[in-house]
């Protein structure tokens with residue numbers, strides 16, 4: 001009655017059970033918003049028999065509210081767990097992707113590994129990297145994949161496109177065009193996939209993230225999943241980040257590849273000669289340094305050879321640079337094929353080639369020299385002309401001739417120059433003739449003192465007019481009166497002076513001595529021209545003209561009495577500038593000589609431009625005149641050439657009557673040489689001139705010149 005019928009229906013079975021001795025309880029809502037728990041507990045007597053029951057009502061509204069909250073929280077949690085699982089696979093993808101990135105050394109490897117990581121570490125079904133092509137149909141090229149049932153060939157067969165047409169509305173194409181990540185959650189019903197339904201396999205969703213490399217979208221990373229709605233928003237952010245990392249990795253590898261390519265190109269540029277393709281001076285020097293270190297350790301010898309092609313510039317002048325270049329290439333080829341591995345053949349510069357012969361002593365070096373000379377006997381075919389090419393070779397050996405690259409290079413160079421000077425095919429460096437560096441330094445400082453203290457001497461060698469036999473001038477030649485070593489000839493110190501900056505004071509001394517003599521002789525009324533020799537270094541001296549002008553004015557020298565000689569190579573060293581200086585000297589009234597003609601490579605065209613009055617035929621041609629027929633031929637054509645150019649020919653180094661006679665018949669204008677007189681101290685010159693008798697073959701009716 002108290003409970004009423006409705007509640008009694010609930011309570012009756014409980015009452016029945018509690019009367020059996022089992023406690024009971026149930027929750028109910030007496031009013032909306034209020035919850036109670038009703039408990040029934042059996043009441044027992046002393047013997048434990050159930051005699052009735054207690055009913056206890058407790059308000060549990062709050063607990064009920066808390067339970068409801070917990071329930072809804074649990075549901076929310078379940079949702080989050082799914083999301084979390086998605087995010088965590090994306091995170092796994094991200095970190096596996098990054099590991100891949102660190103390890104990959106090439107772009108294909110990176111793309112493959114990335115796809116594999118997405119599937120295997122991330123747990124997605126399939127990953128594909130698509131690149132866009134800039135071809136006509138704007139194709140999508142699958143570059144790497146993992147998990148696609150028919151692999152790359154299957155993907156290729158899809159003939160996907162990123163073009164904005166009906167087949168290009170999928171996630172990949174739109175991601176590429178827009179540069180934004182695209183997610184399609186339900187492929188079966190997506191309008192963009194209407195054309196692709198047959199190729200979808202079991203895939204239900206896809207995400208495509210653009211790959212942006214160096215500011216340009218080059219493709220997309222696509223991940224396919226068989227569940228619909230597979231990609232949550234947070235996951236999308238993370239996968240986009242993964243794709244950005246992949247793009248970064250691609251960019252890195254491309255930059256590295258580019259760097260490698262330019263490093264290689266740089267290495268080629270800096271280590272190889274452009275023209276011949278042979279190693280250049282830098283590579284040669286590096287190899288020399290390495291060979292030296294090894295040779296030192298293993299106590300092994302090696303040899304260096306330098307071969308200079310002769311008369312290359314003449315060939316350039318005659319046939320043009322293109323053919324000169326062709327000769328250089330063929331010479332390089334010949335040298336390269338003659339010197340087998342491990343010899344290294346390099347082109348140092350211009351006409352200079354070098355060979356490094358590891359494990360080689362003097363014998364090996366000489367065998368190589370012989371081999372080269374022998375093969376040079378076969379003419380080169382350039383521009384349909386058969387050219388005889390010769391080379392001067394210098395040899396330096398380790399350890400005899402130097403233990404540093406610098407010394408070896410220098411000594412090899414000295415040997416070549418000596419070969420040129422002596423007119424022989426090759427020279428092996430001779431330390432006895434070339435004092436070592438510290439010794440050179442001592443000599444240089446002694447020379448400096450000698451110039452300051454006037455320990456130099458001016459020697460004079462007469463020149464005579466060949467037609468009349470008359471004395472017509474003298475050449476001033478310097479000597480060094482050394483306190484211990486005695487009289488030193490110029491070949492032993494002029495080069496040193498040039499290399500140590502002493503050539504300026506030296507030349508000043510010689511010019512001063514010559515002008516003093518000029519002046520003294522003029523005062524005595526027996527003026528005679530005196531020629532001094534200039535070095536290339538003097539020619540480069542910008543104050544040369546100014547100083548000469550000043551000196552000529554000081555000594556009041558009449559024009560023509562003070563002359564200058566310059567070797568062919570001196571003039572050719574800086575041809576344009578030399579021309580300017582020579583014109584300046586000529587304006588000062590100084591007659592000019594080209595010295596040692598025939599040893600350099602001056603071109604005829606250039607020679608014609610030079611304001612010189614005399615050309616001195618080098619003594620190497622003159623000395624053999626009476627014994628070698630070809631010398632006569634050379635001298636004859638040289639004299640003709642000099643006359644054609646409107647200049648006077650001077651022969652130097654005439655040592656005997658026979659040479660004199662030949663030169664006289666060839667029409668040579670002036671003569672100089674031991675046959676007339678050796679160079680003598682300037683103070684003895686007047687006495688010599690007074691007793692001078694012209695050679696017997698001169699026309700007798702000419703009056704003698706006497707001083």
Ligand code: C2E
Pocket residue numbers: 461476477478489490491494507510532533534535565595596619652653654655672673674675679
């Ligand atoms: P150069 O100017 O060609 O001088 C001619 C050289 O040939 C001289 O050698 C002379 O003694 C030598 N000579 C002359 N006639 C004969 C001969 O019949 N037979 C032989 N075998 N030799 C002959 P020197 O005096 O030893 O001079 C050598 C070179 O040193 C000169 O060649 C010149 O280039 C240079 N030189 C000499 N004095 C000076 C100078 O004051 N300044 C500069 N820059 N160089 C100088």
Ligand code: MG
Pocket residue numbers: 475533565595
């Ligand atoms: Mg001279």
Ligand code: MG
Pocket residue numbers: 595596616618619652
């Ligand atoms: Mg000379």
